[in-house]
Amino acid sequence: MAEPALARPGDLDRHFWLSRGMARTLGIRFSDVMRDGRLSTHEFTDLVNTCRGCAMSDRCVGWMARAEAVGEPAPGFCEIRGILNRLGRNRPR
Template sequence: MIGYGEAPMAWGLTRGMGRVLGVSLTDAVVAGWLHRSELAVLVERCQACGQAERCAGWLGRTAQAEALPEFCPNKAGIEALVPR
């Protein structure tokens, strides 16, 4: 199982951002589309962002999206994993 015990909130928010785009970050690592170290960078970037409350609010209102909000520092990295 992939998880980040030292940053559970950032892991949950990062995973949630992928989920609303239809991307499972765990599956992306298992399938080889995303290296585990790249996922760690996404989680670290989320943890350092300082927008956790804003992010959680957006995720709470959003079941599906075509794009992540501009305030997300992982916007480009996660959106790049969306199958086209």
């Protein structure tokens, strides 16, 4: 049986901005969490590349437009929700 073909990663620029937008909607600023040492450059690169592999990225923009409040958890369809939710929970108040 043949191995399933891997999906081609999404556009780097698009997913950089989508991941940044999702984070900002959750009240997370990547520059702040990187400066604070809560996110390394390697983790950030992995985060964007994980986003590039998501088949649901078209839903992000709509979710960001409808998000009710800063601090709510990332949506279940988001491939980077784990790290976003962790960074959101550990955000200085």
